[in-house]
Amino acid sequence: MSIAIPSGLVQNGTGIPQVCTRHGEAASVGKPVKFWSKPPIWSYFLIILGALPFLIVTLILRKEVRAQAWPFCPQCEKTHKNRLITGIALIALLPLSFVVASGAGDTGALLTLLGLVAAFAGLLVLARGAYRMLPGGFASRDGSTVDFPKAHPQFVTAAHAAYAQAAQQYAAWQAGQHAPYAQPTVGYQPPQQ
Template sequence: MSVITLPSAQVAAGAGHLPPVCPRHGEPATEHRSVKLISRPPAWAAIFILGGGILYLIVALAVRKTVKAPAWPWCATCTAQRKKLLAIGLPLLAVGVLCFIGGIAANSDSTSPLLILLGIVALLAGTIVAGRGGQVPMTGAVVSGDGQYVEVKKGSDRFLMALNRGRTPV
């Protein structure tokens, strides 16, 4: 497993320009999905968190680079992992909402704060787990800061071999 760097034009060109192998797991692709890959916010943008979350969000959205991958290879392991993360995260979100609302509705001085705290923790955990089950996080791919490349962290050596075996970058 290594970092695999692909030209953005090759990823955006779609089917036929990427091998039919999952870049993350190295398994044969069972389907191709349309995915919008984005870059990480630059480190200097973190200073805007002090000005408020909205200001940071505006700056991060303004400077991010995007590559639309119309045919990203997706394997059975990707599908199974995504279903597993969503099956854990979404019920946690529901439990968090119920605990939070139950804590507000309860008139007990001893249980209300505990239920509200439990609700907040469950909401946070559910958001993190369900978020990791999204299509973009499942790809393990991010766009470089200049938008010229797509980097697959922990990419599969089998994907790299299939890429080098006969695929010419666009």
């Protein structure tokens, strides 16, 4: 299921349910998370000009929404730890491949290449295991919402409830702001039990 949560409610925490986005389970831990917007499709054409123009444009256009404590369940914590360990182990193969390759003669170049491939795969695994990536959320292009295209139905339900509660609190706060200027209702009697 998909849901878009207003960025303001992500930043101040009132729109964040205490339910994991991926698994719909009760959260066991809250981690600071930055949600970024996806680069626009046309920006990928800049790669033709080189990585730098693409990076600059991506960074300028990127919207960021920060959550101070995003909910994660024990399963997410486990995924994060596993990917961290796997990623580091794969990256550690690179210096190892240099050492082995130096004494391997002709096959040395192939070993070094394998080490590079393993290190690149390790970086990808590390990135995929980051707490920032696990909820699968992206800031919208204008930065007004954080979108979750593949959220767990239980997360969606809980997020709607959190939104309704935040809206209610806001309405109550607004009523309180305007109360001193409100006219008292003359002749109104509270219902008697």
